[in-house]
Amino acid sequence: MTSLNTEAEYVEASNLLYRDPALYDAVQSDGASAGVCRTLIEAYRPDARTVVDFGCGTGRDLEILAERFECVGVDLQPGMVDHARRARPELDIRIGDMRSVRLRKRMDVVTCLGNSLAYVHDNEGIDLAFATFAAHAGPGALLVLCSPVAPITRTEPISATVDTPMGPATVTIRHEWDLRTQINTMYRHWELPSGDEARDEIRRRVLFPRELDHYVGGAGFEVLDMFDSPGGGLAGPTAYTVARYTRG
Structure with missing residues (x-):
């Protein structure tokens, strides 16, 4: 596994919005993922009080979730975290790699939104990321992911x-x-x-639905739903996965 600094530098250099976090905030400002996440929490874990968000970026989703929950955010990229701390100083946002970070806290809800999981490309790294999700999950904790489940194969621009x-x-x-x-x-x-x-x-990295079933189950979670449309359909390319922690 490459070092945190080297990987963070590559991810930042390859994406204009990551190089300019203020532009990222402006372009990705709708808060849709946070809204879906809140709806899922209300449906499956209405007593939840604490949330940890891995791959939180500039904290735009975390800011919405923090209106109701006690939240911690973790992101790999120092530039995004620095911007988040300036723009949203009330939030607890830390630098860390979702494959290895340990906050020594177990939360009611674990989230990984905005396709953050898709930046982990190898199977070993994905296993490690799910181990991190499990390490921060309290009894009956909810896991909410947003990730690609089917490729975009259209080649014309x-x-x-x-x-x-x-x-x-x-x-x-x-x-x-x-x-x-x-x-x-x-x-x-x-x-x-x-x-x-x-x-x-x-x-x-695209993780097909059966692959997600495998990684989620291997980490001790049970899939409750997987969908990409309000009616509950699953066609791709991106879907939400919601699961419950069954260990501990």
């Missing part, structure tokens, strides 16, 4: 307009799928309001 604090930007996106490694690579070309251009490359 698509373009979209993205609102930023400086004005609208145009981003052109192309995907590449490697079945052997199960890595979906997204290439983005940004045309920024300043007239500058930027490129980035995001590599995410």
